[in-house]
Amino acid sequence: MPRRSTLPPATAAVTIRDVARAAGVHVSTVSRALAPAGPAGVSAEVAAAIKSAALRLGYRPNRAASALRTGRTHTIGVLLPDIANPLFPPILQGIEAHAAARGSFVLVANAAGAVAVKATLQRMLAQQVDGVILATAVRRDPMVDFIVESGLNAVLVNRADDSGRLASVVSDDRLAMRLVVEHLVARGCERLAHLAGPQDLPTGHGRRLAFEQALRDLGRRPGGIAHCKAYSREAGRDTTQRLLAARAPRPDALVCCNDLVALGAYDALAAAGLRVPADISVSGHNDMQLADLVHPALTTVRPPLREMGWRAAQLLFERLDGLPLSPAALVLPPELVVRGSTR
Amino acid sequence: MPRRSTLPPATAAVTIRDVARAAGVHVSTVSRALAPAGPAGVSAEVAAAIKSAALRLGYRPNRAASALRTGRTHTIGVLLPDIANPLFPPILQGIEAHAAARGSFVLVANAAGAVAVKATLQRMLAQQVDGVILATAVRRDPMVDFIVESGLNAVLVNRADDSGRLASVVSDDRLAMRLVVEHLVARGCERLAHLAGPQDLPTGHGRRLAFEQALRDLGRRPGGIAHCKAYSREAGRDTTQRLLAARAPRPDALVCCNDLVALGAYDALAAAGLRVPADISVSGHNDMQLADLVHPALTTVRPPLREMGWRAAQLLFERLDGLPLSPAALVLPPELVVRGSTR
DNA sequence: TTGAAAGCGCTAACAT
DNA sequence: ATGTTAGCGCTTTCAA
Numbered sequence: 001m002p003r004r005s006t007l008p009p010a011t012a013a014v015t016i017r018d019v020a021r022a023a024g025v026h027v028s029t030v031s032r033a034l035a036p037a038g039p040a041g042v043s044a045e046v047a048a049a050i051k052s053a054a055l056r057l058g059y060r061p062n063r064a065a066s067a068l069r070t071g072r073t074h075t076i077g078v079l080l081p082d083i084a085n086p087l088f089p090p091i092l093q094g095i096e097a098h099a100a101a102r103g104s105f106v107l108v109a110n111a112a113g114a115v116a117v118k119a120t121l122q123r124m125l126a127q128q129v130d131g132v133i134l135a136t137a138v139r140r141d142p143m144v145d146f147i148v149e150s151g152l153n154a155v156l157v158n159r160a161d162d163s164g165r166l167a168s169v170v171s172d173d174r175l176a177m178r179l180v181v182e183h184l185v186a187r188g189c190e191r192l193a194h195l196a197g198p199q200d201l202p203t204g205h206g207r208r209l210a211f212e213q214a215l216r217d218l219g220r221r222p223g224g225i226a227h228c229k230a231y232s233r234e235a236g237r238d239t240t241q242r243l244l245a246a247r248a249p250r251p252d253a254l255v256c257c258n259d260l261v262a263l264g265a266y267d268a269l270a271a272a273g274l275r276v277p278a279d280i281s282v283s284g285h286n287d288m289q290l291a292d293l294v295h296p297a298l299t300t301v302r303p304p305l306r307e308m309g310w311r312a313a314q315l316l317f318e319r320l321d322g323l324p325l326s327p328a329a330l331v332l333p334p335e336l337v338v339r340g341s342t343r
Numbered sequence: 344m345p346r347r348s349t350l351p352p353a354t355a356a357v358t359i360r361d362v363a364r365a366a367g368v369h370v371s372t373v374s375r376a377l378a379p380a381g382p383a384g385v386s387a388e389v390a391a392a393i394k395s396a397a398l399r400l401g402y403r404p405n406r407a408a409s410a411l412r413t414g415r416t417h418t419i420g421v422l423l424p425d426i427a428n429p430l431f432p433p434i435l436q437g438i439e440a441h442a443a444a445r446g447s448f449v450l451v452a453n454a455a456g457a458v459a460v461k462a463t464l465q466r467m468l469a470q471q472v473d474g475v476i477l478a479t480a481v482r483r484d485p486m487v488d489f490i491v492e493s494g495l496n497a498v499l500v501n502r503a504d505d506s507g508r509l510a511s512v513v514s515d516d517r518l519a520m521r522l523v524v525e526h527l528v529a530r531g532c533e534r535l536a537h538l539a540g541p542q543d544l545p546t547g548h549g550r551r552l553a554f555e556q557a558l559r560d561l562g563r564r565p566g567g568i569a570h571c572k573a574y575s576r577e578a579g580r581d582t583t584q585r586l587l588a589a590r591a592p593r594p595d596a597l598v599c600c601n602d603l604v605a606l607g608a609y610d611a612l613a614a615a616g617l618r619v620p621a622d623i624s625v626s627g628h629n630d631m632q633l634a635d636l637v638h639p640a641l642t643t644v645r646p647p648l649r650e651m652g653w654r655a656a657q658l659l660f661e662r663l664d665g666l667p668l669s670p671a672a673l674v675l676p677p678e679l680v681v682r683g684s685t686r
Numbered sequence: 687t688t689g690a691a692a693g694c695g696c697t698a699a700c701a702t
Numbered sequence: 703a704t705g706t707t708a709g710c711g712c713t714t715t716c717a718a
Contacts, residue, residue, distance in 0.1 A: 062411075107451075
């Protein structure tokens with residue numbers, strides 16, 4: 001007869017059996033008394049006795065065991081392209097807050113590129129996560145196919161799924177661009193140019209379209225559109241230089257795809273001897289920390305990042321709970337933060 | 344006779360039994376062939392057949408089951424006081440990178456305050472994490488007692504344990520302060536004052552001591568020490584005002600406990616009509632993003648945050664593996680980043 | 687080298 | 703309302 005495994009050498013954890021013995025009841029009664037949804041089918045006295053015994057012994061239910069039994073790990077995976085990108089921590093915070101309130105944990109993983117993302121999703125699947133939230137940012141992503149096939153519950157945040165097969169939570173880029181464009185036009189800007197982000201990223205693409213649309217709605221045309229290779233300060237600088245060299249008359253407003261690019265634009269404009277905002281207005285996007293510290297302070301768009309994370313988690317849990325009327329997409333309104341960089 | 348549970352309603356995952364059947368062997372053989380450390384005690388042909396069957400069927404070992412059996416979840420918990428504080432994402436990134444390389448996942452949780460921290464640790468214990476890394480930042484923390492009692496493997500990062508019972512990874516604040524002080528003195532500063540952080544936080548306390556020590560080592564005395572209520576810009580502004588009002592002669596250098604406080608000092612100095620660095624030099628700590636964008640760009644100390652996270656994970660895994668010679672503390676050298684705020 | 691079997695701790699269907 | 707029991711999927715000891 002096989003002998004008891006020698007494995008659990010840890011501090012012999014208190015199990016449900018210990019509690020049952022201490023309370024003089026059967027383990028199943030303990031399980032019922034301690035059910036997360038409250039005691040069900042257990043008399044009040046017995047439940048109280050069990051709870052006090054559990055407390056006394058320092059019982060902590062073993063989630064690995066319950067996961068094996070129920071198939072639910074109370075764990076959700078969050079996949080980010082880059083944890084250190086300041087855009088993501090607030091989103092993660094919102095997700096974590098919601099998850100913690102539900103008694104779930106968040107597994108975070110950094111992964112960029114189709115191969116790494118897929119590998120990480122496989123690992124998460126093996127880990128039996130209840131669902132995933134993805135902030136990875138590529139359009140027409142084969143990953144979506146993989147997720148749909150695997151039957152994994154998933155919600156996208158900060159990007160939408162072009163094919164509409166996965167739920168998503170995003171900031172309203174159309175509204176954002178409308179706010180920026182209307183603000184600039186109201187301040188008398190005539191030739192609005194756009195420093196667009198990489199067009200293979202949903203935000204880069206979406207904001208460019210939104211910029212064009214916002215101008216069209218006012219019966220105007222873009223005063224120039226130039227594409228940045230990346231969401232970086234260097235790209236902003238280079239692209240602004242190109243734009244200034246190519247365009248005559250030069251734009252009197254630069255609507256940038258994000259704050260870093262806007263700061264790159266500052267550099268190029270300063271080098272060209274142009275004053276912000278006297279000669280040219282500049283706006284950013286994301287309201288990253290310290291955007292109010294540069295000179296002049298940057299007018300920018302503040303997406304509701306924490307709220308987006310919170311809502312993404314909410315959507316995911318609604319799906320896990322099988323709620324039938326859960327929205328497929330949530331588009332949350334950003335805020336325009338007017339500072340000194342627009343006249 | 345109880346009937347099979349109706350529970351696993353998901354997409355009937357492929358289990359080890361399916362693989363065994365497909366390969367015509369017993370499940371235990373599959374388990375051996377697919378062991379993470381490589382096939383052990385299985386003939387090469389059989390192992391190959393099993394692996395191909397596993398691949399073909401899309402088998403993914405169920406971590407919940409293996410966790411229940413082995414007691415290892417391949418999961419580590421990371422406890423942060425505030426995910427959105429830019430100090431922590433790089434640390435988390437380092438931890439995650441190391442964990443992922445080992446095939447482990449990271450559970451992140453936000454928790455501030457003794458009660459929340461303890462509750463979260465309890466939840467992590469229930470979740471059967473293999474160990475935890477804590478960046479929560481209080482000195483003489485009762486949490487340390489709790490961890491030691493519970494037998495949980497733990498490593499502190501960005502703070503040390505005064506009692507020395509838990510392993511820790513920190514940036515070398517003594518070296519940091521020596522670098523700053525020597526730099527300022529070399530540039531001709533005479534009266535170095537310190538804007539100290541909250542003294543109940545290890546960094547606030549440690550940096551103040553280190554500042555004093557660094558001056559002592561040069562045979563000098565502090566040109567003033569004022570305490571900030573928090574690591575915030577407002578606190579920096581208020582404290583600088585107090586310091587300027589109280590001190591005569593006024594300091595010609597302000598060594599700040601962190602960058603935000605330094606920016607607050609900028610505000611107060613500007614309000615007082617003092618120029619940085621002509622009238623007074625200012626240094627920060629942490630090199631937060633955009634610290635190079637303020638005017639003048641901030642001289643600051645850059646702790647090796649990502650490396651700290653990486654090392655903390657390394658230490659934790661060494662403990663989990665039972666390595667006997669694992670260090671109890673790691674003090675990593677920061678870098679001085681000289682910019683325009685010191686003359 | 688492979689098979690057999692027990693059991694990790696918990697939950698839930700069934701019986702009482 | 704409570705007890706009995708099987709079994710989630712895996713690992714590992716023991717036997718062959």
